[in-house]
């Protein structure tokens with residue numbers, strides 16, 4: 001469905017110099033620097049996938065989304081999405097995609113949200129009946145009843161984001177590109193937005209490409225992650241694989257009847273210790289959690305034990321370190 005091959009994109013920016021003399025010189029002669037935002041990016045995405053497109057600030061995520069949505073033209077490379085070249089066949093192509101840029105609004109600021117929806121219906125030439133059933137569903141599932149009559153400028157960020165997502169789906173697109181859709185949302189709104197993305201993917205088979213810095217978004221939604229750093233594709237694979245590769249640490253917290261003897265267990269490191277509780281970090285490649293618990297129960301009278309997996313956030317930090325990005 002989506003196929004990128006050898007995509008590169010650079011930005012040319014004028015160097016700014018300080019001082020009056022330099023500013024005068026710049027009137028006649030401008031020096032430029034080139035930023036290589038994307039270098040030889042290739043990947044394919046199948047229909048119905050939810051792909052998390054991740055990487056640190058400035059990695060090239062938004063640039064890729066802009067190329068895939070036809071806003072930017074790459075310097076070199078091929079991009080075919082549903083048979084279209086996004087920046088060449090824009091008019092036909094955009095009928096098939098929805099785009100949300102968390103940082104920018106596609107809604108008209110001063111008019112009630114519902115009027116923006118109507119305008120988008122006309123732009124995309126959505127038949128009235130189809131529009132009615134889509135909009136009713138969107139209003140209900142994204143809980144927009146109370147806010148659709150308000151102008152966008154009066155909405156909170158979370159309310160606006162829910163409207164943005166609805167706006168991107170009015171024409172029933174087959175693919176949606178979400179660039180940081182949960183940025184600045186409270187916990188409840190984040191969960192609602194994630195749930196909604198999951199539902200349209202499951203029930204309508206919508207393909208989702210999601211960029212985010214919130215690893216909980218990735219964990220909740222994406223089966224596959226593509227990692228980009230300094231414009232280069234570094235990892236493309238299953239989230240579970242990533243976890244296996246980098247997430248071999250588990251944290252065991254054990255509560256026990258008072259014990260003042262030191263506890264040392266091979267393959268573990270004590271993160272904290274009191275006469276009633278120990279928190280151990282264990283490397284599951286060296287020792288199994290069950291072996292640690294057996295060791296512990298031989299030494300102390302165990303009252304409670306919990307085992308936690310390393311949060312996905314830590315795994316990603318480790319990954320960024322590994323690739324030095």
Ligand SMILES: Nc1ncnc2c1ncn2[C@@H]1O[C@H](COP(=O)(O)OP(=O)(O)OP(=O)(O)O)[C@@H](O)[C@H]1O
Pocket residue numbers: 011012013035036037055056057058059060061062063064
């Ligand atoms: N319009 C532009 N003009 C010049 N440079 C740009 C432009 N847009 C992006 N860049 C540069 O290209 C690189 C990639 O930027 P991009 O916005 O794609 O990164 P990103 O991964 O989306 O980052 P973030 O997570 O911070 O949003 C950065 O170095 C950025 O400064």
